[in-house]
Amino acid sequence: MNSRRHILKTPSRDITPWSRRDGDWLVSVHRRRVDAELADRLLLALLDPSARIWPGDVWPQLVLDDGLNVGSTGGHGPIRYHVIESEPDRVRFQFDELDGWHEFRLEADAVVHEARIRRPSAQVRLFVIQLHDALLEHLLDDVAHGGGHYPARRWPQGTRWRYVVASAGRRRKRVPAARTIGAAAARRSWPVAR
Secondary structure, eight states: OHHHHHHHHOGGGTOOTTEEEETTEEEEEEEEEOOHHHHHHHHHHTTOGGGTOSOTTTSOOOEETTTTSTTOEEEETTEEEEEEEEETTEEEEEESSSSEEEEEEEETTEEEEEEEEESOOHHIIIIIHHHHHHHHHHHHHHHHTTSSOOSSOOOOTTOHHHHHHHHHHHHHHHSOGGGSHHHHHHHSOOOOOO
């Protein structure tokens, strides 16, 4: 039992190439060079499905109720947050369910996404951060591709199976009750045995 506890506390297995520990914080940083012309409109394009910056072909769309204005709430899929700072070259979001924040910022020739989560649970480290890293790499591939969906999605090691599990959960929740086997059986008029 002691060796099992040791394995669960080993930090090297749950940190991705983009993530590191900083005291109580998990810090995840993704950076990609972008064309200066695209960088000027990048932050606003995140919310515009027609801009094809957000990888909506694979991930739930990013939705905010008041755009990138401070106080705007929303998120993507089950991850919820609200805007706490918004400038022309940076927007920062506070997580609703996690102790931490994430932001997009534009630097001289790059777009950077940084997330900081204080004391993340094992589920967050082993599942959520892995999927977050895949989403960010897909997003940055689309950005580097100039606003079109990148033709070949690259999946960071170990994330594809997490995505399949999460997607199956989303699909299962969206199936209307009338389409389930139990509901279909309940609608049939079975002959009554006499």
